[in-house]
Amino acid sequence: MRLPAAQHLLGMLGDRSLKLDHAAFDALPPSPAVEHLREMLTHHHILPDRGDIHLARFLPWLDIKLSKFQDRPHIHQPLEQFGRWHHLRRLRADPAPKNMDYATRTAKQEITEAGKFLAWLDEEQHTKVDDLKQEQIDLYWSEGPSTRKHVRAFLQQRKLTGRNRPLTARARTAESSPMVTAQERLDAIRLVIESKNVIPGTRLAAVIFLLYGTPIGRIVALPADSIRSTLDGMTISLGSQPAPVPELLIPLVNEHLNNGARSRSMNKDSPWLFPSTKSGQHISANTLWNRLKIFSIQPLATRNATLFDLTKELDAATLGALLGYSTQIMAAHAARSGNIMGHYPVLKLE
Known part of the structure; x- marks a missing residue:
């Protein structure tokens, strides 16, 4: 904890401008120094245990991700449904996922790609997700980087909840399985x-x-x-x-x-x-x-x-x-x- 950022945080604790509670740490700009200090204080029982650290980090991440679309409710609403009602509910399920690190990283990636897809619909197709057509899914699927495959989870979730039921989210399939000798x-x-x-x-x-x-x-x-x-x-x-x-x-x-x-x-x-x-x-x-x-x-x-x-x-x-x-x-x-x-x-x- 000798870096300038860490010394600054310790100084804030010393002069009591930084309260010893998680809400105060959440209000700080995210950084490795902030999280490292928070985890040290939690480990030594100076701050209360937040439960699973990956889930605790996921919650503010989701808030920040959704806030980027606050001025576009036609994107914010379906993305929030996917993020909170689908992923967050699964992460909080009992029993919890066996590997919360993997589960939260998967959730972040799928939410991020869903946001990109909704923005693409809005900006390039001038379409809202409730008016989505199969040919638009096929177009998005056929071009762009391979990370677009993660949009499939968002589209499947909408089918399961009764939205866009006739549409098909076909996954890209590999022609063969790579294998070393x-x-x-x-x-x-x-x-x-x-x-x-x-x-x-x-x-x-x-x-x-x-x-x-x-x-x-x-x-x-x-x-x-x-x-x-x-x-x-x-x-x-x-x-x-x-x-x-x-x-x-x-x-x-x-x-x-x-x-x-x-x-x-x-x-x-x-x-x-x-x-x-x-x-x-x-x-x-x-x-x-x-x-x-x-x-x-x-x-x-x-x-x-x-x-x-x-x-x-x-x-x-x-x-x-x-x-x-x-x-x-x-x-x-x-x-x-x-x-x-x-x-x-x-x-x-x-």
Whole structure:
């Protein structure tokens, strides 16, 4: 907290021009320094707990996003319905989403793209969403960046609520599933293990992705106690059943647990396997993925190759229990590999 912005905030606390409550922090211009100080004060019980931090951040973000269309009610109203009645209701549901970080990021992206679509209708088609025609959806779908695919959730939600029911929101489909070769995946695992100049946490996260095909959003939210050592070896809990950790990787796991981020500063004894620099939180998916770029991993192609290889060795139901995927997803990958039923895999590097 030595940067000028942080020193200014501490000075405001010192002279009491900044009250010790969340409303006062919400009124400040958003910045990393503001959130870092707020989270430190919350972690040490000086400020009250706001519950899930991702949901707490989503609420002011949504208010700011909607305020940009305050002067255009024909955009503001449908966007608010989508943001509050659809996404916010889901985020507040009981039980809550398993990965709130991923859920809020998805909500933000879909709301942002819905806003762009409504603005496009208004500015280029001179049309309100209640007068939307199928050809306009098709036109928007056929041009522009691939992020436009996220408008589909908004259009589907309007169909479900009885608006624009005859219209179809067709998703763009890939002609094929990208996949690296088994040798490329094995070379990537070796590169990660041998990259001694990279911190253990980054290498361990990369290995979990390469060995088990676990999505980045789930890797960051793994609790520290998902790693267990028993007389039979080390395991990692990714699904309902613990998965074996190859013996070759045990030193890397131990190095991360004993000398990694969990052993330093505010995150000493953190409950997360991959803690953030922010008090009490795990690392964000975006931060982790940016770190993994050093290994030039192709995310979708590598994940497909991992699950393709594993379904050759193990049946879909058991593999789903080990990796935390649904049986349906595993069955789809197994069908692609041409081997629906297999035997128990021995994870090893040959």
